[in-house]
Amino acid sequence: xxxxxxxxxxxxxxxxxxxxxxPGLKPDIIDDVRTLxxxxxxxxxxxxxxxxxxHIDEKDVLPTLRIWCGKLKPGGKLSIFxxxxxxxxxxxxxxxxxxxxxxxxxxxxxxxxxxxxxxRTMFWYSRLEGLLTLIGFDKxxxxxxxxxxxxxxxxxxx
Numbered sequence: 027x028x029x030x031x032x033x034x035x036x037x038x039x040x041x042x043x044x045x046x047x048x049p050g051l052k053p054d055i056i057d058d059v060r061t062l063x064x065x066x067x068x069x070x071x072x073x074x075x076x077x078x079x080x081h082i083d084e085k086d087v088l089p090t091l092r093i094w095c096g097k098l099k100p101g102g103k104l105s106i107f108x109x110x111x112x113x114x115x116x117x118x119x120x121x122x123x124x125x126x127x128x129x130x131x132x133x134x135x136x137x138x139x140x141x142x143x144x145x146r147t148m149f150w151y152s153r154l155e156g157l158l159t160l161i162g163f164d165k166x167x168x169x170x171x172x173x174x175x176x177x178x179x180x181x182x183x184x
Contacts, residue, residue, distance in 0.1 A: 027071045032094070033059045033078025042074075048142060060090045062097055070097045076107040077177070079154075081134070084147040092161050098184040105169060107179040112150035114176045123176075131176045151178050158182050 031044045034051070045062065046053035057064045059075075060082060073094055082090055094104055114131040117123040123131075134145040155166045158180065169179025 028069055029072040030055075030062075030065070030070055030074070030097075032062075032073055032075040033081070034076065060086050060093070062093055065097050067096050068099050070102055071099055072103045072105070073098065074105050077109070079106055080108050080145045080147055080149060081142055082146060087147055088157060088161065091157060095161060095163075095182075095184060100184055102184045103181060104184070105179060105181045106154065107169070107172065107177050108149040108154065109145070110150065110171075110176050110178045111148045113178075117176075127176075151180065154180055 027041050029040075029042045031042050033046055034044050034053070043055055044051075044053040045055045045057050045059060045065075047056065047058050049056050055064055059078060075094070079087065079090070098104060109131045111132060114123060114128055118125070118128045132145065132148065135143045151168060158166055163182040165182070167181045169181055171177050171179065
């Protein structure tokens with residue numbers, strides 16, 4: 027079984043391979059997550075992309091999703107987690123979130139650690155679901171947040 031952890035340095039163990047463009051994070055595979063040129067098409071059983079898609083330029087989001095899906099074997103799964111900007115705005119305007127947390131949710135961390143830390147696009151569930159539907163998925167499943175209040179997850183099967 028081939029499983030990719032996209033955009034995260036370090037090794038998760040087992041049969042997971044991490045893929046990141048930043049060699050400083052010591053990923054198993056150094057590659058641009060937008061192209062995954064080192065990964066052959068239809069060879070991956072599962073892709074997990076947590077808090078990486080928002081770091082991709084808006085114009086590259088749809089092509090990147092198409093590439094990720096092309097790497098999956100038939101029946102393969104793609105799971106994506108991103109900041110939930112819709113929930114963040116609601117909480118901010120209802121005084122449940124401070125301004126600093128809102129800004130981090132919207133634009134990311136200071137780029138002092140890495141130039142890849144800034145958010146270049148934003149997502150809410152219906153938007154990401156619509157993009158995945160546009161590239162051919164007829165069923166999306168919402169995944170529960172993993173302890174982070176201002177995120178959502180979505181999963182599709184090829």
